[in-house]
Amino acid sequence: MLRMSLxxxxxxxxxxxxxxxxxxxxxxxxxxSCENCDGCxxxxxxxxxxxxxxxxNNIRQQxxxxxxVAHELIHAFDHCRAHVDWFKNxxxxxxxxxxxxxxxxxxxxxxxIARFKFGLKAHHQTCVRDRAxxxxxxxxxxxxxxxxxxxxxxxxxxxxxxxxxxxxxxxKTDAKRAYKDFLNRDRYNAxx
Numbered sequence: 001m002l003r004m005s006l007x008x009x010x011x012x013x014x015x016x017x018x019x020x021x022x023x024x025x026x027x028x029x030x031x032x033s034c035e036n037c038d039g040c041x042x043x044x045x046x047x048x049x050x051x052x053x054x055x056x057n058n059i060r061q062q063x064x065x066x067x068x069v070a071h072e073l074i075h076a077f078d079h080c081r082a083h084v085d086w087f088k089n090x091x092x093x094x095x096x097x098x099x100x101x102x103x104x105x106x107x108x109x110x111x112x113i114a115r116f117k118f119g120l121k122a123h124h125q126t127c128v129r130d131r132a133x134x135x136x137x138x139x140x141x142x143x144x145x146x147x148x149x150x151x152x153x154x155x156x157x158x159x160x161x162x163x164x165x166x167x168x169x170x171x172k173t174d175a176k177r178a179y180k181d182f183l184n185r186d187r188y189n190a191x192x
Contacts, residue, residue: 001065002032002054010175011070011105014182015077018164024050024080031076041138043068045075047086052076070104077164090142094150095158097132102158103165105175106131124168128159 006012006028016026030051037055042064044053052072059065078084078096085092101107107127129151136147162168164182169175 001059001062002034002069003028004062005066005069009066009069010172010179011066011103011169012073014164014175014179015070015073017179017182019073019077019080022077022080024076026073026076043072044139045072045079047079047084050076050079067105071100071106074100074103081163090136090140090146090150091154093136093140094132094147095154095161097135098128098151098155098158099161101128101131101135102168103162105169105171125159129155 006016019026032052032054034054034056036057037053040058042055042058045051046053052069052075054065054068054072059068075084075096078099079086082092084096086096102124107124132151133144133147136142136150137144140147165175165178166181167174167178169178
């Protein structure tokens with residue numbers, strides 16, 4: 001499933017290309033680890049080793065694998081470009097969790113309908129906020145109030161940071177377009 005995600009998922013393809021362009025080339029055999037995990041965790045990013053851990057016992061469908069790989073690659077991209085202080089600054093963690101929920105497909109309409117959570121007004125933002133808080137609570141021993149405060153303080157700036165996608169990819173077609181645009185970003189400037 002991992003190989004298929006890396007080779008065919010446009011979210012992953014774009015993030016891998018962006019990381020390579022930023023000087024952080026990802027090697028499949030070095031930067032991904034499939035392991036059995038406790039609880040209902042699907043994956044994680046280990047900043048100490050720059051490795052993405054995928055919980056093989058909790059990922060049963062290719063679509064789920066695609067979302068987890070994209071989510072964790074966003075953390076890896078943030079680590080590469082912004083040198084996030086994952087352990088000492090909860091706002092840095094909050095920002096990366098907001099970006100991952102916003103850009104990875106976690107909060108698509110279809111995923112929310114499958115969770116029996118959907119609304120009409122600003123629902124995407126609500127989903128992103130809720131999933132970011134949930135992720136912080138899963139990886140840090142902080143109070144819900146601390147997690148909510150951190151997310152609220154950085155939400156607008158981090159929600160609007162769309163790098164490297166340039167847009168919120170609401171579905172695979174949007175992600176393919178974003179990947180194509182990313183590949184062609186420098187072509188215009190090169191012709192000037």
